[in-house]
Amino acid sequence: MKDVAILGGGVVGLFTARRLALEGWRVTLLEARRVGGGASGSAVGVLQAPRLSQSAFSRLSREGGDSYGTIAAELFEETGIDTGYQPCGCIYLRHELPSDPDRELAFWKNSGVEASWCGGDRVEELIPGYGGEQAFGLELDREAVIDPASLLAALRASCLGLGVELIEETGHLELEEESGLAKLPEPWASRLGVESLVVVAAGCWTPAVVEPLGLERVALEPVRGQAIELELAPPACVVHFSLAGSGNAYYLVPKPGGRTWVGSTVEEAGYDESTTPHGLAELLVAARTILPAATEDLVSRQWAGLRPKAMRLGGPFIGRWPGVENLWIAAGNFKTGIIQAPATARILCDAMTGGCEIDQSFSLLGG
């Protein structure tokens, strides 16, 4: 039986742990805080409609989006936890129709998505309390939502059920070097087999985990995202909109129990995970352009997380560290880590177990 230690209990680490355990590996998952303590626990849970593109990055999203229905059913079967997976579709609000509306429809059709333009009446029907100025909408059928907290709870329970040894609250572990191999610090090292592989799936903290090995820096940066929950009747689907002037993009997400989530800010704030009054104000201003009733007293929650951004084109870093036989990395899914995690884990595991090649776009040393 092969041994692996995975550092990081976000969606990427959990999907990887689950997959390797299903393939018969002995898996130890070490999480600095609690499972979901990083970006994954702060995500909003939109699984965006797939776009036709040949890029490896888009294929990650497409594969993830296509697999979530099955994953949600499997996790429910295994753990009894409902992940809140709901294929609800979405609408992109627009002030005017594009010069060639059919071209956009054709693009989505080629992507395998049913798309249609609609007018103000339909917009009002889909968004209770709508008071925006956009008179048109592009409706797409293939978008879904999932509840990140429930997904994490289900993945955690599934991993435990499959025999993964889960160790939480380890504090921020750093790897050590021994005879050219990556090694965990004690007491964890002696609990693993001598030939154990190490997977670092520590999101934006990944560079700090591997830095003590003296390797080239993994080019990953944290990008803070804040979101809020409003006690306002939810829209019937995900609503995408942008603000005239700033061009910043936002979305409203339907939640059970008469709640609507509004996301999200995109901020360079280093490793600061706090929420801010400025973040709250930005999201309320955005929400009010669609829902005039969105006032601060209806905000029941505000939260923040650090998205792991790979600082090069092509997507996340996935693969074996060149020259360090036992060290693998999967991190950097930025704004789309929830939808991409199943495919990210699949690609990593196929390479670890079957020697499958990984697309060059995910190369570890692209900086």
Ligand SMILES: Cc1cc2nc3c(=O)[nH]c(=O)nc-3n(C[C@H](O)[C@H](O)[C@H](O)COP(=O)(O)OP(=O)(O)OC[C@H]3O[C@@H](n4cnc5c(N)ncnc54)[C@H](O)[C@@H]3O)c2cc1C
């Ligand atoms: C506000 C917001 C909204 C978002 N909405 C969406 C969305 O709608 N759809 C979507 O697809 N994506 C969304 N994302 C992006 C998504 O959340 C991330 O891409 C994804 O969660 C990254 O997962 P991860 O497992 O790589 O990293 P993380 O979830 O950050 O997990 C890394 C884990 O490693 C642990 N760790 C760190 N250092 C160490 C160490 N030294 N030793 C051991 N453990 C360590 C951390 O505590 C953390 O739990 C959103 C993100 C934010 C912030």
